Amino acid sequence: MLTNPVFRIDLADYTAKNSSNAWGYDCFELERQMLHILPQIPAGTNVRLIVHNFSPTTDRADWCRPDLIFQVEASDPSVIRAWIAVLSAEGVAA
Numbered sequence: 001m002l003t004n005p006v007f008r009i010d011l012a013d014y015t016a017k018n019s020s021n022a023w024g025y026d027c028f029e030l031e032r033q034m035l036h037i038l039p040q041i042p043a044g045t046n047v048r049l050i051v052h053n054f055s056p057t058t059d060r061a062d063w064c065r066p067d068l069i070f071q072v073e074a075s076d077p078s079v080i081r082a083w084i085a086v087l088s089a090e091g092v093a094a
Helices: 027-040 077-087
Strands: 006-010 015-017 023-025 046-050 069-073
Touching: 069 077
Parallel strands: 006 046, 046 069
Antiparallel strands: 015 023
16 A cells, blocks of 8 residues: 655755854755755655754745645754744744
8 A cells, every 4th residue: 555655855965064164954955956846746745854953044944835744853852843833834933
């Protein structure tokens, strides 16, 4: 039996050193690619977001679609909560 498809987003694919010479992810490249890729993914797909304890850099993920099922993976519960807030329909203001 086929279940919902799974699409994997790994922030390690978007990491680079920032101006303070610390590792972080490139939120602009992530958004650019997600705005291009996610419209091609069927509704109901499980999107596995592996964040490696990188906190979100914006208050809202404009590329997030409400018809996708997001699963956030990190070892720090506070990072998971921060990403869930950003991925919610209302953003962090909720």
